[in-house]
Amino acid sequence: MSRDDAHEKRSRKGAMQPTLTDVAREAGVAPITVSRYFNDPEALRDATRLKVEAAVNQVGYVRNMIAGSLASATTRVIPVIVPSLANVVFIEVIRGLQQRLEAAGYQLLLGKTDYDLDREAQLVRTFLGWSASGLIIAGLRHSDETRQLLENWNQPVVEIMEYGDGLDMNVGLDHRAAGHAMATHLLNRGYRHIHYAGAELERDYRAGERFEGHRQALEAAGLPAPLLDLPSRQQMDSGAEALMHIRTHSPTCDAIHFANDDMACGALLAAMRDGIRIPEDIAIAGFNGLPIGRHMTPRLTTIVSPRELIGQRAAEQLLRRIRGEPLGELSINVGFTLHEGESA
């Protein structure tokens, strides 16, 4: 009843949501006390808290985060910038992030760059305007503009997916080492004509780095390191295509190291269809450790990347920094595991 009067000529848009002040009036306390009820309930006496709680329900109050954020110059929002959502990989990272950040009362603001560095810079610019508490961004490679924006920003930034020297903190794995490890595994199994197959390695430069590690291992063994870099399509299709291409043009090839599990599984399924025996006719290896690889016959030999863990660790580092707690290393190497199936 008193609610309507209170809103008579509020708000230019006529929305008339009840405000903190309405709640305060209803509860017979000062607005700041209602503010404390939300931000630090412990600071109120039980009696006061109950009064405020009743008033909140009475007027049907919904907090205006925007106003609070403006006044306090912080937001419980963490922008997350990833290159793509096409890949399960980033989803799992996001899941890890979400898990930890939501538990701490932060919301994720999602941005996707499509592997475009200018788009990335634009997203960063937009997100900085949100007075975010921190920012999570995939990769260590950024445009100068992005780098500058983030360096001038005095909030924590976590770069994810890769391990190395970054802007601030970072959580990831050493892709070069992963590529090297798989190539070494293939060499140890006796394969000598090993191809690397990927799609758009320029864009997916982490797969390119794995190739670098792969090449180093082969060259150390005195072997060439042929590379097939396809234009991007649906990943499983590319895998099947790569298998056919290599079987046709390089009949001596005895093993293919694929840039990821999607391609490797595409090849595996195509081989099954065409009666190509794996690994007798040709061995196949992947990267990521997706569940599907374990269901294949033969099971896919791959490197498991701890994707969800990357998200969790990244969130933890960020939260620690926000809370001013000590963090161990700025860079965290989450490592990887070679998972041996029968495919290589």
Added chain:
Amino acid sequence: MSRDDAHEKRSRKGAMQPTLTDVAREAGVAPITVSRYFNDPEALRDATRLKVEAAVNQVGYVRNMIAGSLASATTRVIPVIVPSLANVVFIEVIRGLQQRLEAAGYQLLLGKTDYDLDREAQLVRTFLGWSASGLIIAGLRHSDETRQLLENWNQPVVEIMEYGDGLDMNVGLDHRAAGHAMATHLLNRGYRHIHYAGAELERDYRAGERFEGHRQALEAAGLPAPLLDLPSRQQMDSGAEALMHIRTHSPTCDAIHFANDDMACGALLAAMRDGIRIPEDIAIAGFNGLPIGRHMTPRLTTIVSPRELIGQRAAEQLLRRIRGEPLGELSINVGFTLHEGESA
């Protein structure tokens, strides 16, 4: 140079980011003109626009969206509430949303309920505080609290995934019809002992609705509709498990209608491993139309749900409403396609 003075004792936190006023001073115009530069550049004369542009770069201004949002009582943010990120399905929907909304200058705020209706209500409550321009939420089933919050809110809401009567707008497909269609297909192919297999259908109630349609079709044909509802695990594992379970306990079963492609593919791969012939020994059907099904041998018979399209359409409806443009129907049925492989 004049920049430092300007910020001497600004901001309680000492952050000292340049503000609109700083840009205005630098450009020799009024703050509101700089505001227009960002919100409606066309409204400025070329000469003015250039002056402002130069000043923006000069002082390194980054817009404060929070302040703008408070003043204008709107945010270019669209919260998206989904039950889970474990499933590729929601990712693709999000991709469709992202595509359309980002192009229109809106950011996605991501929330995940883990299929918990209370969590959903809490997320809605939080998001309403963001003065969002609209909201996208998965499903037509919500708690009373959620329903009430959204009904009192005077901004557009799009419920996605399902087609039917909702709070405001909705975009999706008729799951009952989809289940019915697949069951009918299996009947037409001559199968008579058809099982339905899912995981946690209580939670994943859309799969439960597909089962309802499936049951109706079978009952109309005078057949029983046995259901296997497993506790949730990794989906492909559940599929393999379901296949084994049904083969053991119901040897007469000649077809399994799986709740989704992940389970169906898990079963398909397990069958391949164990030398069970598909569809001769038992037929298998799925739902979703994931790419992997097309790579299987035999190819998976499934129903393709237009996931990305749901996202796009939902975004379009929302944008249309925000802009006050006329929208056709409040409810959009995006339909589905039965994709016939060799598995059933």
Added chain:
DNA sequence: ACCCTTTTTGGTAGCGCTACCATTTACACA
């Protein structure tokens, strides 16, 4: 050059909340 219409620009006053202190109250102990 003048008047009128159309653009373009500016002044003022908040948006709803929280930081920063000041003030009051509660409570323990002398």
Added chain:
DNA sequence: TGTGTAAATGGTAGCGCTACCAAAAAGGGT
């Protein structure tokens, strides 16, 4: 009961931007 300390509450003044209207400048025709 008085005193000192800690805990709880309140007053004031913005946070940086945009809505609203008013004023000024720019065209366009005579």
